[in-house]
Structures are given as C-alpha cells and as structure tokens.
Amino acid sequence: EYGVCENLRKLEITGVSCRDVYAKLLHRYRHILGLWQPDIGPYGGLLNVVVDGLFIIGWMYLPPHDPHVDDPMRFKPLFRIHLMERKCATVECMYGHKGPHNGHIQIVKKDEFSTKCNQTDHHRMSGGRQEEFRTWLREEWGRTLEDIFHEHMQELILMKFIYTSQYDNCLTYRRIYLPPSSPDDLIQPGLFKGTYGSHGLEIVMLSFHGKKAKGTKITGDPNIPAGQQTVEIDLAHPLRLPDIENLRDFSELSRIVLEVQEQVRREEQEREQRQEEEEHSQQAASQPASPLGGEGAEGEETAAGAEGTTQDKAPASQPFVLPMGVISRNEDYPRTCRICFYGTGLIAGHGFTSPERTPGVFVLFDDDRFGFIWLELKSFSLYSRIKVSFQNAQAPSREAFDEMLKNIQSLAT
Ligand SMILES: [Zn+2]
Structure with a gap:
C-alpha cells in the first residue's frame, strides 16, 4: 500500500525487518502523509509528505520564478524521516545548505503537525545574514535585489525574507486536500x-x-x-x-462587466426579497389562509433557474x-x-x-x-x-x- 515492496532487498541488507519499517516508520508517521499548508503568517506554502523508499520526505513546492508562470514548480526537501540501524525512526531537518541534521516532528492533533529543528546553526551561512539573504533571493526570485528596480517590490521581498526566516526553527502545518x-x-x-x-x-x-x-x-x-x-x-x-x-477599448469592456454586476446585484436582491416573502408566507400559513404571496415568487424562481442553465x-x-x-x-x-x-x-x-x-x-x-x-x-x-x-x-x-x-x-x- 505504501509502495515499499521494491525495497525489501535493501531492507535485508541494512538488517532492518519489514515489521520495524511498518511499525516504527510508516505506522507511526502515516498521519503526516499528504498535502499541507505551513502556517507562516500571510505567506502560506505547499508541502507534500510522501513515502520514498525507506524514507518519508517532506517536499516543499515553490512556484517558478516570476513571471514565468508556465515553467514547472520547483521543490526542495524540508525534512526526512528514516530507519537507521538503530531501528528507531530518525527525523532530520533538511533546511539550509549544510545537509541533513537533527530534527523533530510532533503530531499535534488530527490534520496538524509541527516540525522543529534542533540544530539551527546548520541554517546559518559563513557570510552572515547578507549571504543568507542573497542566497534566498537567488532561489526565490532568480535575481539580485539590484535587478529588481521596482522599489515597492524590493520592500515586499525584504519583508518576506525577514518574516519567513523567523520560522526556520519550527513550523506548523495544516492538512489541505486537492479539490x-x-x-x-x-x-x-x-x-x-x-x-x-x-x-x-x-x-x-x-x-x-x-x-x-x-x-x-x-x-x-x-x-x-x-x-x-x-x-x-x-x-x-x-x-x-x-x-x-473593440476589445482594446477598456471602457467598452468595463461597461459590459458593470452591466452584468448590476444584473447580479438585482438578482440577489430579488432572491433576498423572495426569501423574506417566503418567511412571511410561512408565518402567514400558520395563521388563517393568505396563499397569494408565495405563488408569484415561485414562478420567478423557475425563470431565474432556467436562465442559469442556458450556458453556451x-x-x-x-x-x-x-x-x-x-x-x-x-x-x-x-x-x-x-x-x-x-x-x-x-x-x-x-x-x-x-x-x-x-x-x-x-x-x-x-x-x-x-x-x-x-x-x-x-x-x-x-x-x-x-x-x-x-x-x-x-x-x-x-x-x-x-x-x-x-x-x-x-x-x-
Ligand atoms: Zn534545521
């Protein structure tokens, strides 16, 4: 079910039993498999936790560089869990550029977990914050700050770096699903x-x-x-x-859209009115007869419904x-x-x-x-x-x- 069969031979070599893999790795961490959104203030993100051989890996997916929207997504590992000879699942933080190091995962509650890094010195660069920022900028934007002439954009980029780098030692994730x-x-x-x-x-x-x-x-x-x-x-x-x-004419497009906006507003008003009338007629129904209110409204409803279905x-x-x-x-x-x-x-x-x-x-x-x-x-x-x-x-x-x-x-x- 988790796609580990092909790795059975590797298992024999490392001297780890299948049962251990299941009990200590897959079973224990099965709740973190899937798609997640990290809680990083307004920024969010996309993480897919998957089984890969004898590892469980958390891949962070990042959009391609602006504005190349058709380019493929980029991805990098944020953590991995694996079975070593010690027969105990080991969690490693993959953040930074100095390779895997000691980390921790806590399953807070259903559909929520958090990761913690125990060696954040591995995230630091010899060139200090300057180098960290330049590296982040190159990865995130594929450019240098000097290339980005737009002042407001520079501010936004700096803000994101300062904000998100506060979260390098621990992160909480919430489960999301594909539609x-x-x-x-x-x-x-x-x-x-x-x-x-x-x-x-x-x-x-x-x-x-x-x-x-x-x-x-x-x-x-x-x-x-x-x-x-x-x-x-x-x-x-x-x-x-x-x-x-005439498509080049903005005012013409604007006119068409605002007309529809007005129509939508009218339809919403009518719907609200109908609801009110229905409520009234329901109240009235509990009292001696007053059948007129409801009928007209119903007729209107079917007309609106028909219009909705005449889609080209x-x-x-x-x-x-x-x-x-x-x-x-x-x-x-x-x-x-x-x-x-x-x-x-x-x-x-x-x-x-x-x-x-x-x-x-x-x-x-x-x-x-x-x-x-x-x-x-x-x-x-x-x-x-x-x-x-x-x-x-x-x-x-x-x-x-x-x-x-x-x-x-x-x-x-
Ligand atoms: Zn770390």
Whole structure:
C-alpha cells in the first residue's frame, strides 16, 4: 500500500525487518502523509509528505520564478524521516545548505503537525545574514535585489525574507486536500500558479461549487493572505467579449462587466426579497389562509433557474487581447480564449485591511490556463496548471473538502 515492496532487498541488507519499517516508520508517521499548508503568517506554502523508499520526505513546492508562470514548480526537501540501524525512526531537518541534521516532528492533533529543528546553526551561512539573504533571493526570485528596480517590490521581498526566516526553527502545518472533480466541471479543478503583480507568483486552488468556481490562495501575501478566496467565478453569467476590434477599448469592456454586476446585484436582491416573502408566507400559513404571496415568487424562481442553465456549450475559440491600459506581468498570455465569465476578485490593503470583492473577467484559455482581469486595478493575472501528481492528497469526501476550505479561510483572518 505504501509502495515499499521494491525495497525489501535493501531492507535485508541494512538488517532492518519489514515489521520495524511498518511499525516504527510508516505506522507511526502515516498521519503526516499528504498535502499541507505551513502556517507562516500571510505567506502560506505547499508541502507534500510522501513515502520514498525507506524514507518519508517532506517536499516543499515553490512556484517558478516570476513571471514565468508556465515553467514547472520547483521543490526542495524540508525534512526526512528514516530507519537507521538503530531501528528507531530518525527525523532530520533538511533546511539550509549544510545537509541533513537533527530534527523533530510532533503530531499535534488530527490534520496538524509541527516540525522543529534542533540544530539551527546548520541554517546559518559563513557570510552572515547578507549571504543568507542573497542566497534566498537567488532561489526565490532568480535575481539580485539590484535587478529588481521596482522599489515597492524590493520592500515586499525584504519583508518576506525577514518574516519567513523567523520560522526556520519550527513550523506548523495544516492538512489541505486537492479539490474533488465532477464530469460537469468547466475544466479539471486543481492547483495553479498565478501572477500577482509585485507579489510575484502565487499558488491558487481552483474548485467548483455548483454555479460558482472559487480560487483559494494556498500561498499569499501581506495584502491577501493564504487561505483567502482570491477570485470567485460566476458560472451562471458568461460574458460576451466585444469584437476583437473593440476589445482594446477598456471602457467598452468595463461597461459590459458593470452591466452584468448590476444584473447580479438585482438578482440577489430579488432572491433576498423572495426569501423574506417566503418567511412571511410561512408565518402567514400558520395563521388563517393568505396563499397569494408565495405563488408569484415561485414562478420567478423557475425563470431565474432556467436562465442559469442556458450556458453556451463550449463555443469555438475566439481571439483575445488585453484592453489598453491593463497591466500584465507576462506579455506572453494566450491570444485566443474559449469562454469568459463574470467574476469578482478580492483586493485589500496591507495587513488584509478593508477587503473588498471587486468586479472582473474570468477568461478560460484552455484546459490548463485561465486569466482574470481585475477591473479596478486595471491589471491581469495569468494562471497555469501545476502538473505535479501529489500523493495522498485526495479529499475523503466533498464535505471534508468544503470543511477544509472553510477552515483555512477562517484561520487566515
Ligand atoms: Zn534545521
């Protein structure tokens, strides 16, 4: 079940019995296998703990360098557990550049564990903080600070280094699941890399919930922390983009989106009104007859429902270009798209102050790429699928997945 069979011969050589491997390694640590999000303030992260031969390894996955959103994910081991001749599972911290050293893992409670390093001197570099920062910057951004001219971006990068390096001695992880899929989904749900302006690339989970799709941040930033819902797509409201000649005109796109926003607002009001009326009629029903209120409202409901289901069936691809004035980190975005929907994107000040859902356009390019035009920010995010087969990451049920989404969102605030 854990894929250790092929290693039986190695086991004989090291003189460790199968039973020991099972009892001391796999059984004891089976609860930490799977997908996890570290608790690092707003930043989050993605860790996959897997069985690899006689090891259990915790791999941290990092987005490629900004803005190359189509590049593969990078990964590095944060810890490993293995059986030595001493017949006792050994936990090693893999952080830093001086090789594995003594560490510790504590399973706090179901779906939560923490790691601790017992030799943080192994994380230090001979050149001190300066060298540590330069190395981190090279790994994280593939650049030097001098290459990053944007002053605000330099500040954000420094802030992330100072903040995250406080967590090098111990980290707590919370379990996350990959989103469950259904044949009706617009595309396969899953994890994506997305461009977030000066914040660089972030990891977003796309999941489907009836007439809505949600993009939840697995990694975050000081504005919108990990766990928050960055975009929400209204699948009941497809958008017809203007013809390619008029697509460059931002005000035309803006007009179309705001019209749909107004329509959505009206529909929500009507729904609320209906609910109120129903409540009233329920109250009335307990009293002597007053049948009129309920009926009209029901008629309206079916009309709205029918409208929701008249979704265009996968139209042929149409030309796409960003409107003038909309900023994209990546000029390399696809020039054709399949379908667009009305959506909202979450924006907030530093420290997640006064968060607000603002109107935008969800653009589906193909099975593995989509985009979002942030109308108020006049910016564009491009998302590209993370093609890694994560192990032990499936949700046991849809309920468990929904519960997980709710939890990581509430913990982020
Ligand atoms: Zn360490």
